[in-house]
Each structure stands twice: as C-alpha cells, then as structure tokens.
Amino acid sequence: MIEARGLSKxxxxxxxxxxxxxxxxxxxxxxxxxxxxxGKSTTMRLVxxxxxxxxxxxxxxxxxxxxxxxxxxxxxxLLEAKAVHPGRTARRHLQAxxxxxxIPDSRVDEVIDLTGLTDVARKRVGGFSLGMGQRLGxxxxxxxxPRTLILDEPVNxxxxxxxxxxxxxxxxxxxxxxxxxxxxHLMSEVAQTADxxxxxxxxxxxxDTSVAELLDDAARRRVRVRxxxxxxxxxxxxxxxxxxxxxxxxxxxxxxxxxxxxxELAAAEGFVLHELTPVSSTLEDAYLSLTSDAVEYHxxxxx
Amino acid sequence: MTATAASPAAPTSxxxxxxxxxxxxxRAEWIKFRSLRSTVWTVLITALLMVGFALMMASLLNTASTxxxxxxxxxxxxxxxALGLTGTTAVTLGYSFAQLAVAVLAALTVTNEYSTGMxxxxxxxxxxxxxxLWAKLVVVVxxxxxxxxxxxxxxxxxxxxxxxxAGLPVDLSDADQVRAxxxxxxxxxxxxxxxxxxxxxxxxxxxxxxxLVALFFVLPIIFQIVVSAxxxxxxEWVNKLLPSVAGERIISTGVTPPTLLEPWVGYxxxxxxxxxxxxxxxxAWRRRDA
Numbered sequence: 001m002i003e004a005r006g007l008s009k010x011x012x013x014x015x016x017x018x019x020x021x022x023x024x025x026x027x028x029x030x031x032x033x034x035x036x037x038x039g040k041s042t043t044m045r046l047v048x049x050x051x052x053x054x055x056x057x058x059x060x061x062x063x064x065x066x067x068x069x070x071x072x073x074x075x076x077x078l079l080e081a082k083a084v085h086p087g088r089t090a091r092r093h094l095q096a097x098x099x100x101x102x103i104p105d106s107r108v109d110e111v112i113d114l115t116g117l118t119d120v121a122r123k124r125v126g127g128f129s130l131g132m133g134q135r136l137g138x139x140x141x142x143x144x145x146p147r148t149l150i151l152d153e154p155v156n157x158x159x160x161x162x163x164x165x166x167x168x169x170x171x172x173x174x175x176x177x178x179x180x181x182x183x184x185h186l187m188s189e190v191a192q193t194a195d196x197x198x199x200x201x202x203x204x205x206x207x208d209t210s211v212a213e214l215l216d217d218a219a220r221r222r223v224r225v226r227x228x229x230x231x232x233x234x235x236x237x238x239x240x241x242x243x244x245x246x247x248x249x250x251x252x253x254x255x256x257x258x259x260x261x262x263x264e265l266a267a268a269e270g271f272v273l274h275e276l277t278p279v280s281s282t283l284e285d286a287y288l289s290l291t292s293d294a295v296e297y298h299x300x301x302x303x
Numbered sequence: 304m305t306a307t308a309a310s311p312a313a314p315t316s317x318x319x320x321x322x323x324x325x326x327x328x329x330r331a332e333w334i335k336f337r338s339l340r341s342t343v344w345t346v347l348i349t350a351l352l353m354v355g356f357a358l359m360m361a362s363l364l365n366t367a368s369t370x371x372x373x374x375x376x377x378x379x380x381x382x383x384x385a386l387g388l389t390g391t392t393a394v395t396l397g398y399s400f401a402q403l404a405v406a407v408l409a410a411l412t413v414t415n416e417y418s419t420g421m422x423x424x425x426x427x428x429x430x431x432x433x434x435x436l437w438a439k440l441v442v443v444v445x446x447x448x449x450x451x452x453x454x455x456x457x458x459x460x461x462x463x464x465x466x467x468x469a470g471l472p473v474d475l476s477d478a479d480q481v482r483a484x485x486x487x488x489x490x491x492x493x494x495x496x497x498x499x500x501x502x503x504x505x506x507x508x509x510x511x512x513x514x515l516v517a518l519f520f521v522l523p524i525i526f527q528i529v530v531s532a533x534x535x536x537x538x539e540w541v542n543k544l545l546p547s548v549a550g551e552r553i554i555s556t557g558v559t560p561p562t563l564l565e566p567w568v569g570y571x572x573x574x575x576x577x578x579x580x581x582x583x584x585x586x587a588w589r590r591r592d593a
Binding site: 045048049050051052065066068069070071072073075077079080082083084085086087088089092093095096097099100101102103104107140144145147 | 319322327332341415422423427429
C-alpha cells in the first residue's frame with residue numbers, strides 16, 4: 001500500500017510533482033502512466049525517500065519508507081536500470097545490498113535464478129546489455145521478498161520474451177497480495193499488465209481509474225454519423241452541445257454526446273441518418289487525449 | 304503440521320530478513336570495497352610504492368654514509384632536516400606518494416556511487432543513510448591502517464641490512480622514531496577520512512580529485528616557494544596550516560623549524576579539519592536528494 005497526500009516536489013523553478021494524492025492498493029497491479037518528464041520517476045523517488053518532498057507526505061505500508069525496520073522487506077524498487085557499479089559482478093552487487101539486512105547468500109542465488117541471470121552472475125555488470133541490467137535491477141528489488149514493488153519502466157530495453165516475463169511476474173506478485181506499482185510511458189504496456197491506472201501529466205494526476213473504465217471512456221467518446229444533410233445536422237448537434245468535425249469521407253465525427261442521443265435528435269428534427277456508429281478509439285487515443293495538454297515536449301507537427 | 308496458504312491480503316515471507324543495522328551496512332561496504340578490481344590494484348600499488356621508496360631512500364643513505372660530500376649536501380637541505388635523517392625517515396618516505404593513492408581511493412568510494420547511480424541502491428537499502436557513510440569511513444580507514452602498517456613492517460624488514468650498514472637503523476627505543484612510524488599510519492588514515500568527506504561533499508569524481516590534489520600537492524609546493532622567497536607572515540601561517548603540511552609533521556624525526564608546527568600540533572590541525580569536514584559531509588549526506 002502506497003499513500004501520497006498533497007505531494008509536491010520542486011526543482012529550482014520547475015514543479016516536477018504538483019500536489020499529488022493517490023493510493024496504490026495491494027493485490028492488483030497499478031500502472032503509472034504518463035509521458036516522459038511527467039513526474040513518474042520523481043514521484044517514485046519521493047516514495048523511496050531518495051528525494052525530499054517540497055510539500056506533502058507519502059507512506060508505504062503505513063509509514064514513511066525510512067521508518068521501517070526492514071526497508072528491503074517492505075519495498076523493493078527498480079528505479080533505473082544499472083544503478084550499479086560497472087566494475088562489480090552482479091552477484092557481488094546483490095550480496096552487498098543483501099548484507100545490509102543480513103539476507104543470506106541462498107536468497108541472493110534465488111533471485112539470480114528467478115531473473116535468469118545465473119549464467120552471468122559472476123560477470124562484471126559493465127558488459128551487461130540494457131535488458132540484463134533491468135533483470136539485475138529487478139533481482140535487487142526482489143531480494144527482501146518485499147510486500148510492495150515499485151518498478152520504474154521495467155520493460156525498457158527488454159526483448160519480447162523479457163517483456164512477457166515482467167508482465168507475468170508483476171501479475172503473479174500482485175496475485176500473492178503484494179502491492180505492485182509500475183510505471184510506463186506506453187499505454188499499451190499498462191493496459192496489458194495493470195488492473196488500475198494512474199495517469200500523470202506535468203506533475204498532476206489526470207486520471208485514477210481502472211484500466212477497464214479507461215477503456216470504456218475511450219470507447220464512448222466518439223460517434224461516426226453519415227447523413228445527406230451534414231451541414232444542417234452538424235449545426236443542430238452543436239446547438240445540443242456536441243463537438244462536431246467533418247471527416248474526410250463526408251461523414252461527421254461527433255464527440256461529447258452518445259449515439260442514442262444523436263439518433264433521438266435526428267429523429268426529432270427530421271434528419272435522415274445513413275450511419276450511426278460509436279467508434280472505440282484506441283487506448284493510445286484515450287491516453288493522448290488525456291495527456292495532450294500535459295506533454296512536456298511536443299514534436300512539431302509534420303505536414 | 305500442514306502449511307496454510309498465505310492469505311492474499313498479507314503475504315508472509317519465507318525469506319529471513321533482519322532489521323537494517325550498522326553491522327549490516329559495514330558488511331555491505333566491505334563487500335563493495337573489495338569487489339572492485341581498481342580498489343585491489345590501488346591498494347597493492349600503494350603498498351609496493353611504500354616499500355620501494357623505503358628501499359630507495361635506504362640505499363641513498365647508505366651511499367651517503369660513505370661519501371662525505373653527499374652527506375653534507377643532505378644534512379644542509381632544510382627540507383630533509385625538518386624531516387629528520389633517521390632510518391625511520393627512509394622507511395616512511397613513501398607516504399607522500401601513498402597519500403595520493405589513499406586520497407583518491409577514499410574519495411572514489413563515495414563519488415563512484417554518485418556517478419554510477421549506485422547511491423540510490425545504497426540509500427534504498429539503508430534509508431537512514433548515515434550508517435552507510437560511517438560504514439564507508441570505517442572500511443576505508445581500517446583498510447588504510449592495515450595496508451600501511453603491513454607495508455611499513457615489510458619496509459622495516461627489507462631495509463634493515465641496508466640501514467644497518469649505513470649506521471642509521473630504525474631505533475624503536477627512540478620515542479620520536481616510534482611516533483613517526485605510528486604517525487605515518489595515523490596520517491594516511493586521517494587523509495583517507497578527510498578525502499572521503501571531500502568526496503561526500505562534492506559528489507563528483509573529477510571535482511573531488513582536483514580539490515584533493517590541489518590541497519595535498521599543488522598548494523604546498525606553491526606556498527613553499529612563496530615562504531622561501533618572501534618573509535610574509537600570512538604566507539608562513541597559511542603554509543603551516545595546510546592540511547598536508549600540518550599533518551605530515553607527525554612523520555618527521557627532525558628538529559621543528561620555526562616555519563612549521565610541532566608534530567602533534569600539526570597532526571591535531573589536520574584531525575580538526577577532518578572532523579569538521581566529516582560533520583559537514585554527514586549533514587549533506589542526510590539532507591540532499593539522491
């Protein structure tokens with residue numbers, strides 16, 4: 001369980017996290033979704049007590065992270081790939097972390113096996129690929145068999161097999177009753193792994209909802225309408241408060257109202273409809289519409 | 304007894320995890336220290352340099368003992384006079400090079416962690432942070448004491464026949480020589496603590512090494528020139544209060560000239576700087592974002 005209340009973090013004149021409150025519950029995978037620079041990593045560092053909040057509080061399993069007697073048994077975190085000295089072997093790195101909590105070597109070897117690093121455990125980390133670095137970070141997070149896992153962009157740099165492995169691992173850990181908080185800038189990744197999602201943009205929480213609801217919202221958003229009298233219908237729909245855009249093939253894209261309402265309005269005003277289709281926009285569309293105002297760096301429109 | 308399945312709401316761990324402790328942090332830092340090849344190499348080279356310089360100086364003294372001109376030249380050199388011309392001087396001479404290795408090694412144990420991102424793993428494992436800093440301090444200081452003591456022991460043994468023939472044996476009944484031998488270990492251990500604190504304050508490898516080289520090597524040379532060229536009182540004071548100039552007085556067996564501090568006073572000045580820097584480093588270590 002992670003609970004943030006009014007959490008803010010300012011770096012110089014930049015507000016990286018802006019008065020954020022949320023709860024991450026145990027037993028489900030919670031996705032933390034947002035564009036790069038939205039404040040995901042900063043929020044996770046605040047949870048781990050690596051950065052001090054400018055305002056607000058955040059607790060893990062009921063207390064600030066540093067106040068736990070056995071921090072590694074409470075929270076395991078993968079904060080960035082390769083937070084490791086390249087000259088040390090993977091096993092030595094894990095042994096050093098384990099030593100702080102007197103975790104035995106048998107557990108070190110266990111997490112090495114679990115993350116598929118057995119063959120490279122005695123090699124120096126400097127030669128590791130990004131994917132192997134991620135696996136080592138996950139191995140470190142699992143050392144203390146923690147009740148809460150915080151994984152910052154865990155699938156970054158992993159091959160397809162590794163991505164699947166992380167997904168299954170996250171789901172299994174959540175099914176065991178643990179809290180799993182996993183960030184990504186890819187909606188599709190979160191949709192396939194998480195049950196619940198927090199969307200963050202420019203340091204603010206934009207949505208705190210289940211993945212299913214986010215999908216429903218996305219699906220309900222637009223309706224395609226075709227009619228012989230597009231201009232007049234568009235006018236009528238606008239009067240009723242909908243947003244209407246003409247699509248290239250002569251149809252209308254209607255947002256802000258539902259298909260049933262459009263049909264009723266057309267019947268009442270005597271319009272002929274050739275098509276009335278609720279369009280499920282893709283997840284990426286839903287995500288983009290949520291965060292479009294909150295993207296830190298926009299690419300120039302290519303036309 | 305049948306094992307009951309853990310309820311999903313409260314997973315019970317089979318992994319033995321003890322509360323984070325200073326002893327744990329100490330073991331962690333010891334593993335980190337010895338698991339880097341660069342550390343092992345630096346330590347070995349430092350020890351070899353200590354012994355090598357001792358042999359070189361002993362041979363020089365031996366040659367000088369048969370050549371009156373050379374002997375005269377050495378005994379009229381003010382630097383050598385302040386250092387003292389005893390067997391102990393020869394045995395400890397390598398300290399001036401060893402201090403560079405010790406300083407860099409100590410600073411790197413901290414700055415390495417910042418440059419690689421390891422510091423975030425360290426702070427996640429020891430979230431109160433200070434135990435990790437003091438553990439690093441203990442590891443670096445103890446390692447320095449052990450390595451330098453061993454190197455000095457070997458240096459005493461291998462130079463014994465040469466120094467005997469030069470008529471300058473290491474004399475352990477001479478309080479000054481004993482103080483210089485112990486002082487050599489003490490000085491380098493203190494340089495290690497000083498450098499670790501500088502590393503923790505500056506966090507960047509290049510910045511820390513630049514600062515340490517400037518403090519321990521460049522400024523003493525510049526001020527030696529300034530002091531010998533002018534009789535400015537302020538320059539004399541700055542010079543004698545420089546960390547290395549003050550601290551290394553404890554390794555001398557000669558007569559203290561008026562431009563320098565007495566051995567224990569000098570060492571006290573270095574120790575004072577070190578404590579102040581460690582306190583500042585501890586405060587910064589706890590407070591700063593990682």
